[in-house]
Every structure is written in structure tokens, then in C-alpha cells.
Amino acid sequence: MRELKVVIADDHPVVLVGLREVIQRDERFSLVGEALNSSQLIDLLMLHQPEVVITDFNMPGDETYGDGLPLIEYIIKHFGAVKILVLTMVSNQLIISRLLEMGVAGVIAKNHIHEEIGKALNALSNGRAYTTPMDQPLSVVANVKVIDERFSNLSPREVEVLRLFVAGNSVGEIARLLNRSVKTVSTQKISAMHKLEVLNDHALLTYCIKADPFES
Structure with missing residues (x-):
């Protein structure tokens, strides 16, 4: 089975170390890059064209790529084949639902990352999206009058x-x-x-x- 290339991004080194250790122990995946901000992440995606990206929702952005929803939207638009796992401290169900509507492969709460990252990688290696209890669908599009x-x-x-x-x-x-x-x-x-x-x-x-x- 071919290894899936993975890029990880988070502005907290401790998180990167933890992700690195998990991925390097899993023979199904190959870690090809680590980023501390949005620009580094996009550069790595352009360079390596990975199958999986694991990225923090909030990290230093810039005027080109930003962070949060704009960054995820940019990745989806320009790297359509990549599966995205989003790490977040945000518990607002509207944001989580919006991420899922946009097409991310899964959302992982940072306070549960150690319990959930292995499950998420298993799902992606089997070609499935990853669902957690926080992935409860909630429409943020319907029934909202926008002017x-x-x-x-x-x-x-x-x-x-x-x-x-x-x-x-x-x-x-x-x-x-x-x-x-x-x-x-x-x-x-x-x-x-x-x-x-x-x-x-x-x-x-x-x-x-x-x-x-x-x-x-």
C-alpha cells in the first residue's frame, strides 16, 4: 500500500511534536512537511502535493491566505484532492458545521487530539471522512436572510x-x-x-x- 503524504501545520511546537510522533509511527503515512503559519503551509502544499493536511484553525495568517475559514476555503479551492483535518479550540457549532459543509475530512477538538488523531488517520487511510461527536450537522445556510x-x-x-x-x-x-x-x-x-x-x-x-x- 502506497504511503499517504502528510503536511501538518500549527503555531504551537508542542502540537507539531505530538502530531509528528503519531504520523511517523504509522507506516501508512509519510510526513513531508511542517508549517508554523499559513504561508508556510501553502508553500508546502504547492511543493509536495500531499494527500492529507492536518492544520490548526487559528494560527498566524497573512493578507494572502489568512487563517480560519478563509484559509480552509483557499486550500479546498486550490488543492481539491487533499483531505483536510482541522484542529481547533473553537467549540461553536456554527463554525464546525460550516467547515463540514465546505468539505473538510474531519474536525478534531484540540483537547481531545491524543484520543482522536489515531481514529482520524485510520478513517482517512480507508478513504472515509472522520466523524466525531462534535460533527453534528447544523445548517448555517438555510433560513438566514442576508442583505x-x-x-x-x-x-x-x-x-x-x-x-x-x-x-x-x-x-x-x-x-x-x-x-x-x-x-x-x-x-x-x-x-x-x-x-x-x-x-x-x-x-x-x-x-x-x-x-x-x-x-x-
Whole structure:
């Protein structure tokens, strides 16, 4: 049986070490590259054309590839044959459902990675998608009225905040990433919610995923 080439990506070295050890012990797979950010990941995909990529959902991105949903969408669009396992600390079912709707092979919660990664690799080696208890289908497309013109009212800074929010970051994490105060980020997020006419985080996330305003 031919070995399946694997690329792994995570900005936490400890996670990479753990994944490396699991993959190198499995004769069905061959680890061909490790990345710490989005650009490195895409470079490795172009170079090696692997059958499997295991990537963190949130890691340092860039203007070209980003992270979170935009990064996964880019990989699916440009590397259609690769099977994608997504590692995440995000528990929001809307994001998980959106990833599955996009076509990823599986989503693994990082706090269960040691128990689940072996099961996931077994599934992929047998040509199956990997399902976990967190993979419960929940429509984020149907029954959501989208008025795209509302996004034209957002300021560039509000769009930045929403992009990072949809990627799974908290207000505090967004403030750190954008080098702004938590108060400023919170104000910009609330302002965006008013302009989009949504009342809570759940509705905001649903609206943004449906409208997909961050697609390049």
C-alpha cells in the first residue's frame, strides 16, 4: 500500500511534536512537511502535493491566505484532492458545521487530539471522512436572510474585527492581534452589530458565515 503524504501545520511546537510522533509511527503515512503559519503551509502544499493536511484553525495568517475559514476555503479551492483535518479550540457549532459543509475530512477538538488523531488517520487511510461527536450537522445556510448591502456600511476596522471574530478569536485576542485596546475592539464589534442589525454573537456569526464578506 502506497504511503499517504502528510503536511501538518500549527503555531504551537508542542502540537507539531505530538502530531509528528503519531504520523511517523504509522507506516501508512509519510510526513513531508511542517508549517508554523499559513504561508508556510501553502508553500508546502504547492511543493509536495500531499494527500492529507492536518492544520490548526487559528494560527498566524497573512493578507494572502489568512487563517480560519478563509484559509480552509483557499486550500479546498486550490488543492481539491487533499483531505483536510482541522484542529481547533473553537467549540461553536456554527463554525464546525460550516467547515463540514465546505468539505473538510474531519474536525478534531484540540483537547481531545491524543484520543482522536489515531481514529482520524485510520478513517482517512480507508478513504472515509472522520466523524466525531462534535460533527453534528447544523445548517448555517438555510433560513438566514442576508442583505449584503449592510456590509458596505462597515468601516475597514470593523471588517477586520469581524474577520477575526469569525475565525474564532475573542475580543481580547482580537485586540492583541490588531494592537488595539480591548475597549476599542469591543466598541467596533458592537458598532458592526448595530449596522448589520444583529443582536447577539450567535446571530452575528451566523450572518457573517452566510454572507461570507471576507472572501477574496
